[in-house]
Amino acid sequence: AQSVTQPDIHITVSEGASLELRCNYSYGATPYLFWYVQSPGQGLQLLLKYFSGDTLVQGIKGFEAEFKRSQSSFNLRKPSVHWSDAAEYFCAVGPQAGTALIFGKGTTLSVSS
């Protein structure tokens, strides 16, 4: 069965420090992978997506993610975190574009000054 695991429920990072949020997926074929961000009281906004090609993908707000097939991972990174990055981050996998996504349980990011 398809699944997504985000091992870290909550992470605190100092402003200006680097960030890595982990995501592992379970899927038989090549997955479509996504990272979404949810600010308090808001819907989910797409940060970036991977369908094929270059395994390092760039997204909005300075985020990037790397697809590693051998590790079934799609970790999200940012070199320097800003206080406005505090939010909940969701990794998702889909069998193909346009069908239902399966989400991880999310990682809450807190940014300390």
Add this chain to the structure above:
Amino acid sequence: DAGVIQSPRHEVTEMGQEVTLRCKPISGHDYLFWYRQTMMRGLELLIYFNNNVPIDDSGMPEDRFSAKMPNASFSTLKIQPSEPRDSAVYFCASSPRQGVNTEAFFGQGTRLTVV
């Protein structure tokens, strides 16, 4: 486009009452999804439609839940009768037809509280 529009944003109702959540997808999108978000279970897919036809409703928790999509621009999720454990944030999302560079676009959600 205004994006996916959900109404109401907040709903407080008493146990046993009927609740109807509404969604207007982005024009031209062929797929519509209903998700439920809770602290315990995260984001769960309830049901999704393709071209107004329900494709997978295996996530609908009970017969108390029903969803319809009478046309391409409107969908409802109904809970009858509602129970306190239905309290959650319900998201609607839409997606274009299958193809490269498509993803789900989410509404801002309806926060449902059943007391």
